[in-house]
Amino acid sequence: MAEMAANGQAPEVLFWVGCAGSFDERYKAVTQAFVKILNKVGVSFAVLGPEEACTGDPARRAGNEFLFQMQAVANIQVMNAYEVKKVVTACPHCFNTIKNEYPALGGNYEVIHHSQFLQQLINEGKVRLQGGGEFKGKKITFHDSCYLGRANNVYEAPRDVIKALDVELVEMKRCKTKGLCCGAGGAQMFKEPEPGKKDINIERTEEALATGATAIAVGCPFCLTMMTDGVKNKNREADVKVYDLAEMIAKDMGI
Amino acid sequence: MSILQQLVFVLILGAAGYILSKRIHFLRRNILLGKSESRNDQPESRWKTMTLVAFGQKKMFARPIPAFLHLLIYVGFLVINLEVLEFVLDGILGTHRLFAPALGGLYTIAINMFEFLAVAVLVSCVAFLIRRNVMKVERFTKPELKGWPALDANLILVIEIILMFAILTMNATDQILANRGDEHYLALGTLFFSSMLMPIFEGMSDGALVFIERFAWWFHIVGILAFAIYVTYSKHLHIFLAFPNTWYSNLKPKGEMVNMPEVTNEVNMMLGIPVDNPNEPPAEIGRFGAKDVNDLSWINVLNAYSCTECGRCTSECPANITGKKLSPRKIMMDVRDRAEEVGKSLDSGGAGFADGKSLLGDYITKEEINACTSCNACVEACPVNIDPLNIILQLRRYVAMEESGTPAQWNAMFQNMETSFSPWKFSPSDRFNWAEKLKEEEMR
Numbered sequence: 287m288a289e290m291a292a293n294g295q296a297p298e299v300l301f302w303v304g305c306a307g308s309f310d311e312r313y314k315a316v317t318q319a320f321v322k323i324l325n326k327v328g329v330s331f332a333v334l335g336p337e338e339a340c341t342g343d344p345a346r347r348a349g350n351e352f353l354f355q356m357q358a359v360a361n362i363q364v365m366n367a368y369e370v371k372k373v374v375t376a377c378p379h380c381f382n383t384i385k386n387e388y389p390a391l392g393g394n395y396e397v398i399h400h401s402q403f404l405q406q407l408i409n410e411g412k413v414r415l416q417g418g419g420e421f422k423g424k425k426i427t428f429h430d431s432c433y434l435g436r437a438n439n440v441y442e443a444p445r446d447v448i449k450a451l452d453v454e455l456v457e458m459k460r461c462k463t464k465g466l467c468c469g470a471g472g473a474q475m476f477k478e479p480e481p482g483k484k485d486i487n488i489e490r491t492e493e494a495l496a497t498g499a500t501a502i503a504v505g506c507p508f509c510l511t512m513m514t515d516g517v518k519n520k521n522r523e524a525d526v527k528v529y530d531l532a533e534m535i536a537k538d539m540g541i
Numbered sequence: 542m543s544i545l546q547q548l549v550f551v552l553i554l555g556a557a558g559y560i561l562s563k564r565i566h567f568l569r570r571n572i573l574l575g576k577s578e579s580r581n582d583q584p585e586s587r588w589k590t591m592t593l594v595a596f597g598q599k600k601m602f603a604r605p606i607p608a609f610l611h612l613l614i615y616v617g618f619l620v621i622n623l624e625v626l627e628f629v630l631d632g633i634l635g636t637h638r639l640f641a642p643a644l645g646g647l648y649t650i651a652i653n654m655f656e657f658l659a660v661a662v663l664v665s666c667v668a669f670l671i672r673r674n675v676m677k678v679e680r681f682t683k684p685e686l687k688g689w690p691a692l693d694a695n696l697i698l699v700i701e702i703i704l705m706f707a708i709l710t711m712n713a714t715d716q717i718l719a720n721r722g723d724e725h726y727l728a729l730g731t732l733f734f735s736s737m738l739m740p741i742f743e744g745m746s747d748g749a750l751v752f753i754e755r756f757a758w759w760f761h762i763v764g765i766l767a768f769a770i771y772v773t774y775s776k777h778l779h780i781f782l783a784f785p786n787t788w789y790s791n792l793k794p795k796g797e798m799v800n801m802p803e804v805t806n807e808v809n810m811m812l813g814i815p816v817d818n819p820n821e822p823p824a825e826i827g828r829f830g831a832k833d834v835n836d837l838s839w840i841n842v843l844n845a846y847s848c849t850e851c852g853r854c855t856s857e858c859p860a861n862i863t864g865k866k867l868s869p870r871k872i873m874m875d876v877r878d879r880a881e882e883v884g885k886s887l888d889s890g891g892a893g894f895a896d897g898k899s900l901l902g903d904y905i906t907k908e909e910i911n912a913c914t915s916c917n918a919c920v921e922a923c924p925v926n927i928d929p930l931n932i933i934l935q936l937r938r939y940v941a942m943e944e945s946g947t948p949a950q951w952n953a954m955f956q957n958m959e960t961s962f963s964p965w966k967f968s969p970s971d972r973f974n975w976a977e978k979l980k981e982e983e984m985r
Contacts, residue, residue: 303972303975305963305964305965305967307975308963308967308971308972308973308974308975309963309965309967309971309972310965314974314975314978317975318975318978318979321976321979322979333973335972335973336969336970336972336973338972339962339963339969340958340962340963340964342958344954344958344964345954345955345958345964346798347798347915347934347937348937348941348947348951348954348955349830349934349937349938349939349940349941349942349947350941350942350947350955351801351804351829351830351938351941351942352804352807352808352942353955353958353959355801355804355805355808356808356811356812356959357958357962359805359808359809359812359814360812360962363812363814382794382796382797385794386793386794386796386797387797387798387800390800390802391800391805432914432915432916432917432918433796436795436796436916436917436918436920436921437794437795437796437797437917438794438795438796439794463921464603464857464918464921466859466862466918467859467914467916467918469859469863469914470914471914471915471916472913472914472915472916473915473951473954474914475964476950476951476953476954476964477911477948477950477951477954478950479863479865479912480860480865480866480867480908480911480912481865481866481908482860482863482864482865482866482912483863483864484863484864485863486859486860486862486863486914488863489859489862489863490859
C-alpha cells in the first residue's frame with residue numbers, strides 16, 4: 287500500500303490479510319491462493335503489510351475494550367490516511383469488526399468477505415472455472431462461520447462459490463442460521479476450552495464427516511484450524527480434506 | 542344474580558386490579574433497575590419485528606410441532622379473552638350471557654368457536670405436560686430448571702387445563718338447564734364440545750346443576766383473575782412482555798458489539814490524537830462492563846423478564862451441547878432472579894444492591910461466561926429475540942477491565958497484541974513474509 291501511495295496510485299480494493307493470513311502456516315496458503323486469483327483476474331489491490339495490526343476482535347470479545355480500541359483506532363488512522371474506500375478480507379472476524387464496529391470509531395469503508403468477492407468475480411465471468419477440476423462431482427460440505435452467517439447473514443455467497451465448481455454440495459444437519467460453531471469464536475481460539483464432556487470442534491467434525499463429504503469447505507481461518515484438528519483427531523486426514531474457498535477456486539483455475 | 546353476588550364480584554375484581562397494579566409497578570421498577578438506554582430508532586422496523594415475531598410467532602416455527610401446539614394455546618388465549626369481557630360485564634351488571642340476545646345465532650357460533658379453542662388449549666396443554674414429564678425433552682431437564690422453574694411450568698399447564706374444563710362444564714350445565722325450560726338460562730342451540738359432557742350431568746337435579754353452573758362460572762372468572770396475578774410471579778410473563786421485548790429488539794447486525802465511547806477519549810490521548818475537550822474532566826464512569834443488574838441496560842432486564850425458559854437457546858449453544866457449564870437460559874434466569882432479589886430488598890427497606898452479593902459471582906460464574914464462543918446461536922434461536930450474548934460480553938468486560946481476572950491464556954494474548962499487534966507472538970515486520978513464496982514462484 288505504502289508503495290502504491292508513494293507512486294500516487296490508489297488501488298481499487300485493500301486486501302486485509304489478517305493475523306492468521308499473515309502468520310498461520312496453514313492460512314498463509316489461503317492468502318497466497320487468494321492473491322493469485324486477484325493477480326490472475328487483474329484486480330488492482332494492495333495490502334498494508336507491516337502497517338496492518340490485529341483488528342482487535344479477540345481482545346474485545348475477551349472483554350478488553352481498551353486494547354480493542356487501541357488496535358482499532360490505530361488501524362483506522364492508517365486506512366484513513368491512505369483514503370481506503372473498499373476492503374476485502376478472508377477472515378470473517380476481521381470482516382465483522384471492520385464492517386460493523388469500526389464506523390463507531392471513525393472508520394467507514396465498504397467491507398466484503400472474500401466469499402462475496404469471489405462470487406462477484408465468478409458472476410461477472412472474470413474468474414472462469416474449468417469445472418472439470420479435482421472437485422468435479424465430489425461431495426463437499428460447507429461449514430458456516432458464525433461471524434459470516436448469523437453475525438452478518440452471509441449464507442449464499444460461499445455456497446454459490448462452491449456450486450460453481452460443479453460439485454455436489456451436501457449440507458450438514460445444522461447449517462446456515464442453525465450452523466454449529468467450530469468452537470473458536472469469542473476469543474476461544476486463544477485459550478483452552480472450559481471443562482466439558484467434549485470439544486466443540488469434535489462435535490462439529492463428526493457432523494461434517496457424517497455427510498460423507500470428501501472435503502469440508504470453510505471461509506474462516508479459525509474454522510479451518512478447528513476443523514483440520516477435528517479431522518486429524520478422527521484419523522480421517524487421509525480421505526477428508528479441509529479447504530478454504532479461495533484455495534478451491536485457485537486449484538480449479540490451475541494456479 | 543343477586544345484588545350481594547354483584548357486590549362480591551366487584552370487590553373481587555377491584556382487589557385483583559389493585560394487586561395487579563402493585564405487581565406491575567414492582568416489575569416495572571425492577572426492569573428499570575437497569576441503566577437507561579434509548580432504542581426507539583427505526584419505528585417501522587420495530588413495529589414490523591413485533592408483528593412478525595411476537596404477534597405472528599415467526600421464530601417459533603423453527604420447531605413445527607411445539608410451534609403448532611403453542612399456536613393453539615396462543616390463539617385460544619387471545620380469543621377466549623373476548624368471552625372474559627362478557628364474564629366481567631355479567632358479573633358487574635348481574636346479567637347472564639349479556640351478549641346472547643343481541644348476537645342471536647352469531648352468539649352460538651362464537652361460543653362454539655370458544656369451545657373449540659378451549660378443547661384445543663386443553664389438548665395442547667396435556668401434550669406439553671407429556672413432553673415435559675413423560676418424554677422428558679432434553680431442554681426441559683437441564684439443571685437450571687430443577688425446583689421452582691419446573692413446578693412453575695407444570696402449574697401453568699395444569700391451571701390452564703382446569704380453566705378450560707370450567708368453561709366446558711359451565712356451558713354443559715347451562716344448556717341442560719336451558720333445555721329444561723329454566724327461564725334464567727337461554728337455549729343456544731347445539732354446542733358441539735360441551736354437549737359431549739352433558740351425559741355426566743343429565744341425571745342431576747335442577748338445584749345441583751345451578752350450583753355446578755354457578756360454581757364453574759365463578760371458578761373460571763376468579764381463576765382467570767388469580768392466574769393473571771400468578772403470571773406476574775412466573776416465567777409466564779412472556780405472554781405480555783414478548784411484545785415490548787420484540788419491539789426493543791437489537792436491529793443491528795448480530796456480530797456488532799456495543800461500543801464503549803467512554804474508552805475512546807483515553808485511547809485517543811494515548812495515541813496522541815487530538816480529543817474534543819481535553820481539559821474537560823472525564824464524565825463519571827460508573828464501572829467498565831457489568832458486575833450486577835444495575836450495570837446492565839434496562840433492555841437486558843426486560844429480556845430477562847420476557848424469558849419463558851423454553852431453552853431453545855441452551856439447546857443450540859455449542860458450549861452447552863458439549864457439556865460446558867454455560868447455559869444462555871440460565872444467564873437470563875439469573876438476571877431476573879437477581880433483579881427480583883434486589884427489588885424485594887428495596888421494598889422492604891433493605892440494602893438493595895449493597896447486600897454484599899452481585900450477579901457476577903453469586904449467580905453467574907466466570908467459568909460460564911468464559912465458555913461462550915459468541916456464536917449468536919442463542920440469539921438466533923430465541924423466539925422472542927432475547928440477547929443473552931450481550932449480557933455475557935458485558936460481564937466479560939467487567940472481569941477484564943475492572944478485575945484483570947481473565948484466564949491467563951487470554952492475558953498472554955492481550956500482551957502479544959499490545960507488543961506485536963497480533964494475538965500471536967510474531968514480529969510485526971514479518972507480516973508480509975507470506976508474499977516471499979509468491980515472489981519466488983514469479984521469479985521461476
